[in-house]
Structures are given as C-alpha cells and as structure tokens.
Amino acid sequence: MAQMTMIQAITDAMRTELKNDENVLVFGEDVGQNGGVFRATEGLQDEFGEDRVFDTPLAESGIGGLAIGLALQGFRPVPEIQFFGFVYEVMDSISGQMARLRYRSGGHHTAPITVRAPFGGGVHTPEMHADSLEGLMAQQPGLKVVIPSTPYEAKGLLISAIRDNDPVIFLEHMKLYRSFRGEVPEEEYTVEIGKADVKREGKDVTLIAYGAMVHASLKAAEELEKDGVDAEVIDLRTVSPIDYETVLESVKKTGRAVVIQEAQRQAGVAANVMAEIQEKAILHLEAPVLRVAAPDTVYAFSDAEEVWLPNHSDIVEKVNAVMNF
Amino acid sequence: MKHVLENVESQFEMFQILNEDGKIVNKDDMPDLSDEDLKEIMRRMVYTRILDQRSIALNRQGRLGFYAPTAGQEASQLGSQFALEQEDFILPGYRDVPQLIWQGLPLYQAFLFSKGHFHGNQFPEKLHALSPQIIIGAQYVQTAGVALGFKKRGKKNVAITYTGDGGTSQGDFYEGINFAGAYKAPAIFIVQNNRFAISVPVEKQTNSKTLAQKSVAAGIEGIQVDGMDVLAVYAATKDARDRAINGDGPTLIETLTYRFGPHTMSGDDPTRYRTEELDNEWAKKDPLVRFRKFLEGKKLWSEEDENKVIDEAKDDIKKAIKQAEEQPKQKVTDLIGNMYEELPSNLQEQMEIYKEKESK
Numbered sequence: 001m002a003q004m005t006m007i008q009a010i011t012d013a014m015r016t017e018l019k020n021d022e023n024v025l026v027f028g029e030d031v032g033q034n035g036g037v038f039r040a041t042e043g044l045q046d047e048f049g050e051d052r053v054f055d056t057p058l059a060e061s062g063i064g065g066l067a068i069g070l071a072l073q074g075f076r077p078v079p080e081i082q083f084f085g086f087v088y089e090v091m092d093s094i095s096g097q098m099a100r101l102r103y104r105s106g107g108h109h110t111a112p113i114t115v116r117a118p119f120g121g122g123v124h125t126p127e128m129h130a131d132s133l134e135g136l137m138a139q140q141p142g143l144k145v146v147i148p149s150t151p152y153e154a155k156g157l158l159i160s161a162i163r164d165n166d167p168v169i170f171l172e173h174m175k176l177y178r179s180f181r182g183e184v185p186e187e188e189y190t191v192e193i194g195k196a197d198v199k200r201e202g203k204d205v206t207l208i209a210y211g212a213m214v215h216a217s218l219k220a221a222e223e224l225e226k227d228g229v230d231a232e233v234i235d236l237r238t239v240s241p242i243d244y245e246t247v248l249e250s251v252k253k254t255g256r257a258v259v260i261q262e263a264q265r266q267a268g269v270a271a272n273v274m275a276e277i278q279e280k281a282i283l284h285l286e287a288p289v290l291r292v293a294a295p296d297t298v299y300a301f302s303d304a305e306e307v308w309l310p311n312h313s314d315i316v317e318k319v320n321a322v323m324n325f
Numbered sequence: 326m327k328h329v330l331e332n333v334e335s336q337f338e339m340f341q342i343l344n345e346d347g348k349i350v351n352k353d354d355m356p357d358l359s360d361e362d363l364k365e366i367m368r369r370m371v372y373t374r375i376l377d378q379r380s381i382a383l384n385r386q387g388r389l390g391f392y393a394p395t396a397g398q399e400a401s402q403l404g405s406q407f408a409l410e411q412e413d414f415i416l417p418g419y420r421d422v423p424q425l426i427w428q429g430l431p432l433y434q435a436f437l438f439s440k441g442h443f444h445g446n447q448f449p450e451k452l453h454a455l456s457p458q459i460i461i462g463a464q465y466v467q468t469a470g471v472a473l474g475f476k477k478r479g480k481k482n483v484a485i486t487y488t489g490d491g492g493t494s495q496g497d498f499y500e501g502i503n504f505a506g507a508y509k510a511p512a513i514f515i516v517q518n519n520r521f522a523i524s525v526p527v528e529k530q531t532n533s534k535t536l537a538q539k540s541v542a543a544g545i546e547g548i549q550v551d552g553m554d555v556l557a558v559y560a561a562t563k564d565a566r567d568r569a570i571n572g573d574g575p576t577l578i579e580t581l582t583y584r585f586g587p588h589t590m591s592g593d594d595p596t597r598y599r600t601e602e603l604d605n606e607w608a609k610k611d612p613l614v615r616f617r618k619f620l621e622g623k624k625l626w627s628e629e630d631e632n633k634v635i636d637e638a639k640d641d642i643k644k645a646i647k648q649a650e651e652q653p654k655q656k657v658t659d660l661i662g663n664m665y666e667e668l669p670s671n672l673q674e675q676m677e678i679y680k681e682k683e684s685k
C-alpha cells in the first residue's frame with residue numbers, strides 16, 4: 001500500500017473520479033496550471049485537459065453559481081474554494097441555492113456538487129484565511145458536511161462525496177495536509193458519509209472530535225493512559241448528519257464524555273453533540289458533558305494562534321474534570 | 326442592428342507621459358510638479374524598493390509573516406498616493422502597504438501587520454485608512470460608502486481604493502463602481518493590472534480587452550494608464566481627484582504593471598505560470614529605471630542621492646523591525662477585549678478563565 005499525505009490522498013481521489021466519470025469537473029481559482037495554492041489539484045489539468053480541470057475568474061459566488069449551472073446540465077462539479085475563510089462570498093450559492101435545489105423542485109433537480117476547501121488554523125495564514133466555519137454549513141439543512149482526519153479517510157470520503165447526489169461540503173484541515181503520511185490503497189474505495197469512527201477504544205470516558213482535534217484527542221488519550229484513565233476517541237468524520245448511534249453507544253458504555261472542536265465555543269457542532277447526549281443518554285451519565293473549544297472571539301491573529309487554539313492539554317484538563325466530578 | 330463592443334474597446338488607449346527611455350512623449354499632460362516633488366517621488370520609489378527587498382529577506386528569516394512583494398508596482402502605488410491629500414481615505418488591498426506608509430503608517434506597524442499582530446492595525450489618527458483588505462473586492466464596495474460620506478458631509482476629499490486584475494472579477498467590484506457612480510460619490514478606483522492573479526493570467530479573468538472599459542457599464546469615467554510610468558499614474562489620479570471633489574463622480578483607473586516577485590512569500594512559484602521572456606520584457610519597463618533616467622536628464626538625481634536614500638531606508642528598517650519585535654506578544658485576553666464595547670457574559674466568563682491561565 002502507498003504511503004501518502006492527506007493532500008496526496010485528496011488528489012488521488014479526484015484523479016480516480018475524473019477517470020471514472022466523464023461528468024466530473026474540477027475547477028476554482030488557480031487549480032489548473034498551478035495545481036492549486038496547496039497543490040491539491042497538482043497534475044490533474046495535464047492529465048485530464050483544460051476541459052475537465054480549469055481555472056475560474058476570481059469570484060467565489062461565480063464559482064458557486066457555475067457549479068449549480070453545470071450540475072443542472074448533468075455534470076458533477078467539484079469546485080474548490082481556495083480558503084474556507086472566503087465562504088461568506090459564496091454563502092448564497094451554497095446555503096441559499098444548492099442546499100435547496102432538490103427540495104424546491106420536489107426532487108426534479110439535484111445538486112451533486114462537492115465543494116472542497118482548506119479550513120482550520122495553526123499554519124500562520126494571513127487574516128481571514130483560517131477559521132472553523134463548519135458550524136455555518138452544518139446548520140443548513142440540505143448539505144452534508146464531511147471532515148476527514150487521515151489520508152485514508154480523505155480519499156475514501158472524497159470519492160463518496162463526489163458520487164453523492166446531494167451537495168457535500170468537504171473540509172480539509174490545513175494543518176493535516178502534510179503533517180503526516182498514512183497508508184492509502186492505490187485502488188478505489190469509499191468511506192461512508194455519515195459514519196463516525198472509533199479511533200481508539202476505551203472504557204472510562206468518550207472523547208468526541210473531528211478534523212485536527214482528533215489528533216489532539218489521541219495525544220490526550222495517551223497522556224491520560226499514564227494516569228490510569230482509559231479514553232475512547234470518536235472521530236465524527238461527518239459533522240452533518242452526525243452519527244449519533246456511534247456516539248451514544250460509546251457514552252452509554254463509558255458514562256462520561258468530552259466534546260472537542262477547534263471552532264469557538266459558540267460555533268462548531270459540539271453543542272449539538274452535547275444536546276443529543278443529554279436527550280438520549282442522561283441516565284447513563286456519571287458527570288456533565290464538557291467541551292473543549294476556542295474562545296468566542298474572531299479567529300486569532302496569526303501571532304496569537306498558538307495560545308488561542310485548543311490543544312491536548314486543554315482536553316486532559318477537561319477529562320480530569322469529568323473524571324473527578 | 327448595431328454592435329458596439331469593438332468601438333467601445335478601441336476607445337481605451339494606454340495613457341503615458343514617460344516612455345521606457347525616460348523621455349516625455351506627452352507634453353500636454355505633463356503634471357505640474359516642482360523639482361522637489363519630482364525628487365521626492367524618486368526618493369519614495371527607491372526607499373520602497375529597498376523596503377521590499379528587506380521585507381522579503383526578513384520573511385525568509387522568519388522575522389516577518391505574511392508579505393506580498395511590491396517591486397515593479399511602485400509607480401502605480403506611489404504615483405497614485407502622491408496625488409492624495411492627508412484627509413483623503415485609503416482602502417488598500419494586501420499588497421498596498423507602501424501607500425499606507427507614505428500616508429503616515431509607521432514602519433514598525435506595517436511590520437506588525439505582517440507578523441499578524443493587531444497593533445499593526447491601530448492606525449495613527451492622521452492616517453485615514455483601513456488596514457489592508459484580505460477579502461478581495463470587499464474594499465471596493467466600502468469605498469462607495471466612504472466616498473458618499475464625504476459628499477454628505479460636504480468635504481472636499483476622496484476615497485481611493487486598490488485591487489488587482491483578479492479583483493475585477495468579483496461581484497463586489499461591479500457593485501462598488503456602480504454604487505459610487507449612482508451617487509456621484511468622490512471615489513477613485515484603482516486596478517493594478519499586474520497581469521496575474523496568483524497564477525491566473527488576466528486573459529482568463531475576463532473577455533474584456535481592457536479593465537478600464539468596465540467603467541462604461543457603471544456610467545463612470547475610466548482610463549488605462551501605463552502603470553510603470555509614475556508621472557502618468559500621478560496625472561491620471563490627480564485628474565480623477567480634481568473631478569471627484571468637483572462633483573463629477575468617480576473614476577476607474579487601470580494601471581498596466583507587473584509584479585517582479587512572487588505573489589506572496591507563502592510558497593508561490595512564478596515559474597509555474599510565467600515565462601522568463603515575459604519577466605524580461607517587463608523588467609525593461611521598471612518604473613525606477615525610467616524615472617531615474619528622466620531625472621538624471623534634468624540633473625535632479627545622482628548616484629549620491631540614490632545611495633543616501635538606500636542608507637536611510639536600511640537604517641529605518643533596522644529600527645522598525647526592532648521596535649516591532651519588542652512589541653508585547655498578543656494574549657487571548659487582548660483578543661477578547663477587542664471584541665465588543667461591552668463584554669457579553671460569555672466573554673466575561675472566558676476573560677476570567679484566560680486571565681488566570683495567562684497569570685501562570
């Protein structure tokens with residue numbers, strides 16, 4: 001099996017689907033000759049031609065509208081938003097339009113679109129590039145929101161997203177792009193959208209996370225093990241719809257939960273997870289469900305990112321609080 | 326049936342005063358500038374070129390953060406800024422830090438902006454400007470508002486904004502020029518057409534032959550200017566400013582220019598999308614070379630003058646980077662404190678938590 005970074009796995013998924021389905025189109029700012037500013041589309045224009053992989057003019061709302069129009073013509077658009085911090089420019093196309101196309105037309109029209117974008121923080125981008133805006137997407141009925149945390153899942157989930165007949169927002173954490181490699185099969189495979197994954201089994205407490213925070217949670221779990229706390233780590237992988245079955249099953253087993261997100265406390269999806277746990281499993285709980293999140297400010301200036309972003313120590317602290325409740 | 330596109334496009338010819346050899350080709354439009362002014366413009370261009378070189382080096386050493394190189398665009402940036410009054414309002418893009426500096430932004434604050442420190446954006450009172458816009462196009466719509474504000478207050482000032490060729494594709498670009506036109510607001514919209522939006526050539530941005538002609542749809546004046554000719558840029562901006570404060574409405578100015586360096590210092594590799602031939606072709610148009618020749622011809626500039634500016638710039642930069650590095654690091658409590666006039670309860674609670682964490 002090949003060892004790939006997450007960005008290589010993402011390119012590989014697009015290559016696979018460009019090959020499989022001539023209706024798949026990849027486009028966005030700088031995705032052609034340049035291969036994207038993160039090189040996610042590296043080599044794809046050379047391989048599939050400018051008809052299938054192309055640069056757009058610089059306008060996110062234009063890109064969103066173009067995707068909808070091409071979907072109406074039977075294509076399967078895979079547009080890239082260069083940084084998800086720019087999503088406000090394309091909010092109407094995403095939340096106002098593609099999310100409602102099936103609904104408004106009673107199923108007559110669909111929007112089989114996969115909007116890909118780098119998101120999250122910790123890589124010292126200029127202002128407004130980094131943010132965790134998945135909550136904005138997750139609260140829009142009609143969208144699916146997928147966030148992979150490993151190269152293996154990135155490829156399998158992206159292939160699933162491209163094949164999905166409803167719009168999928170596919171968010172790629174910038175810090176995970178090249179921070180490690182993982183095993184990725186060269187052949188095609190899918191990872192089901194809407195299914196969480198137990199990344200580590202444990203019996204004392206359930207840590208529920210997604211994106212880069214999955215890795216912070218795993219690190220916290222290792223540290224906690226030294227103190228005799230056996231943490232289970234669940235990677236949501238899809239933050240809309242959320243796989244509550246897996247979450248509830250785990251919480252019923254451990255009786256304790258901490259929900260972790262990189263987004264601000266008032267944003268993200270942690271609050272939904274906590275609400276669902278207390279609605280469906282309150283009698284199994286030994287302690288209140290706590291959360292780890294960033295403070296409720298606008299995303300930190302890059303010089304202060306490191307102190308602003310939640311990390312594994314914050315997780316350990318909250319786990320100790322639920323263990324000692 | 327009449328098809329007018331070709332006719333309209335052919336009206337937009339590049340406005341130039343100095344050619345590549347530093348010779349005046351358009352005496353009639355030569356602006357009324359004193360010898361002192363001419364020397365000052367040269368001083369600023371040389372200084373800004375050194376600042377660019379040093380900023381790139383400091384970025385590579387990890388002492389600066391985000392930086393978008395400016396070499397090649399000095400005439401577009403500084404020629405237009407030189408036509409402003411202190412009370413005018415600037416809405417710059419991320420590459421337009423030099424205009425802010427020459428309008429009164431202390432150098433160490435420009436460095437703090439680069440490092441991602443909010444103090445870099447706490448501008449001095451006399452500088453009427455926003456910090457560089459990151460969201461491409463946002464500044465254009467806001468400019469219509471600032472300009473309308475001047476008009477409503479009866480002020481004889483203009484709002485000036487900058488974007489690139491790529492920026493003209495944003496809806497905000499059209500909304501901005503159209504709103505300003507609708508209100509006949511005193512605004513100047515500059516497009517620095519450096520031919521590439523990161524990697525995408527302007528030919529892929531639009532089917533328009535010029536970007537200046539986009540003014541026609543908004544019903545405002547538009548002009549395409551040689552953006553490597555500082556006198557042409559100055560003259561066009563001055564004319565736009567005069568008409569704006571006279572109540573004649575906004576102007577769109579397209580400056581034809583080139584960025585000699587990479588898009589930003591964050592991993593851009595221009596060899597992936599630009600040829601060496603094109604780089605060389607534009608190097609010949611270097612705005613500093615052209616203006617230096619012109620001034621030397623008038624005996625207004627010497628190697629000694631040049632070296633004096635270079636030393637001055639290097640010295641200032643050394644002091645400013647030191648001052649930027651001495652600035653206290655931002656704390657989460659600083660960020661929380663800057664959120665609202667009065668902190669809501671969630672942030673009050675978080676303020677306490679972080680105060681305690683930071684005191685450890």
Ligand SMILES: Cc1ncc(C[n+]2csc(CCOP(=O)(O)OP(=O)(O)O)c2C)c(N)n1
Nearest residue numbers: 029086459460461489490491492521522523
């Ligand atoms: C709304 C928005 N979309 C995308 C970007 C990313 N981006 C930054 S600069 C740039 C290209 C801009 O090109 P142009 O407007 O020609 O200006 P130049 O950088 O050449 O000065 C892009 C796509 C952004 N900052 N904002």
